[in-house]
Amino acid sequence: MARSHATYWAGRGVVRGAQVVHEHEGAPEWWHATIRRLEAWTDTRSAQRGLDLVRRWGAIGVTLAYLTVGVQTAVFAAAGLIRMPYPRFFLASLPGAVAWAVVWATIGFGALWAAFALFTTSPWALAGALVVVGILVAWLLRRRARRRADQGAAAEVQAEV
Incomplete structure (x- = not known):
């Protein structure tokens, strides 16, 4: 939950930072460079997949993102970038986080215990x-x-x- 919410707020921060730079052209060059790097990230394939998923499915996309590998961070950042209301993001993340915890607690720990048992054998x-x-x-x-x-x-x- 901490990582997903921090990533969401980072996405919101990018949007706010871009607005500030646009409103105040006197921002320092390092700020402009940071915004350019973040804009370049949004052009990556993973970021586009995350943006497309959130635009198409909204809060359900956030919930389902917890069950994916490789696109989670992009979906959480995309939710912040498109300024999904935080209460909606929070409510969508609850069942997703529970599902992720169940998967990790069953399959993940099962795989670790199987590896440990195999090692001891x-x-x-x-x-x-x-x-x-x-x-x-x-x-x-x-x-x-x-x-x-x-x-x-x-x-x-x-x-x-």
Whole structure:
């Protein structure tokens, strides 16, 4: 909850900071540079996914973001950037945080206890399992990168046509 709410308020702060810079052109250069960096972040793929999710689903998107990996921070920041009312964000975050806690308390701790039990049985078995998981993660990441590259190439071809 602390991270999600801090990220929400950071997003709100970005909006407020941009307003202040726009209203007072006499702001120091470091402030302008900070706003430019934050604006550049909002152009990233992850930030755009978070903004799109919050714009489309609103508070439900915030709740569901707790169950995702890789887009949570972007959704929480996006909620602040689009100035979602804080009471709505707070109420949306409650069931999401509970769901995240349940997932962590069951699957997360279950995985940790399984790894501990495997280690006490055979440290080599745990090492082997970690290698297999590492290979699987690397394969999935490479597959995702290939798919994105293919989509980018298809978009370039489409743009040329």
